[in-house]
Amino acid sequence: xxxxxxxxxxxxxxxxxxxxxxxxxxxxxxxxxxxxxxxxxxxxxxxxxxxxxxxxxxxxxxxxxxxxxxxxxxxxxxxxxxxxxxxxxxxxxxxxxxxxxxxxxxxxxxxxxxxxxxxxxxxxxxxxxxxxxxxxxxxxxxxxxxxxxxxxxxxxxxxxxxxxxxxxxxxxxxxxxxx
Ligand SMILES: [Zn+2]
Numbered sequence: 099x100x101x102x103x104x105x106x107x108x109x110x111x112x113x114x115x116x117x118x119x120x121x122x123x124x125x126x127x128x129x130x131x132x133x134x135x136x137x138x139x140x141x142x143x144x145x146x147x148x149x150x151x152x153x154x155x156x157x158x159x160x161x162x163x164x165x166x167x168x169x170x171x172x173x174x175x176x177x178x179x180x181x182x183x184x185x186x187x188x189x190x191x192x193x194x195x196x197x198x199x200x201x202x203x204x205x206x207x208x209x210x211x212x213x214x215x216x217x218x219x220x221x222x223x224x225x226x227x228x229x230x231x232x233x234x235x236x237x238x239x240x241x242x243x244x245x246x247x248x249x250x251x252x253x254x255x256x257x258x259x260x261x262x263x264x265x266x267x268x269x270x271x272x273x274x275x276x277x
Contacts, residue, residue, distance in 0.1 A: 103201040110194030112141050112158070128176060129217070147264030150230040153274045158196055160277075162189045168277040171203075173233040175244065178211040212244045214259055224260035226251070231270035241267040 104120030114136050125133030136144075145151050161168060169186045185200040213219045214226075214235070226247070227236040235247035242250070253259055266274075 105199040107195055107197045108141050114139055114141055147230050149266050150264060153266060157274050157277060161187055162194060170277060172231050175215055175233045177216045178208050180206045180208060214244055214248055220258045221261040222258040225263045226260040227265050228262045229267040229270055230264045231266055234267060
């Protein structure tokens with residue numbers, strides 16, 4: 099396990115004005131092809147799902163206006179690793195610039211790579227809801243980890259996996275609103 103950190107900052111229009119080496123390294127590791135052109139782009143271009151964008155915008159607005167500083171746990175899984183991260187979001191006093199810094203608290207290699215998390219996997223018309231904050235999936239009204247979702251949906255027997263719809267689970271939604 100290695101400790102990894104990354105940080106980025108946005109201006110008053112929510113455009114990325116600064117990203118560090120850790121950001122580029124993490125992006126490369128995760129195959130984000132658009133990472134090299136991140137500067138000047140809107141932060142919201144990088145957040146998947148309507149609801150998640152809405153909630154995070156609200157959070158950023160509250161941090162700018164009165165909260166000032168929050169720290170939240172979040173997940174950033176890859177097909178073969180489970181990553182628990184923490185993100186700290188800080189507004190500069192008196193300014194509109196917001197700084198995000200994230201660091202990994204733990205990383206666990208999965209026994210089996212989870213194809214459900216692989217963007218290269220073939221997808222069917224079926225849609226599976228995924229929480230963009232904790233990386234859990236909704237199966238039969240319950241939010242479960244990717245391994246459990248794969249088991250319940252018998253994904254190992256299928257040639258195509260369901261498409262992912264990025265939303266937010268009630269637990270994370272509550273956490274972001276309470277921050
Ligand atoms: Zn969640």
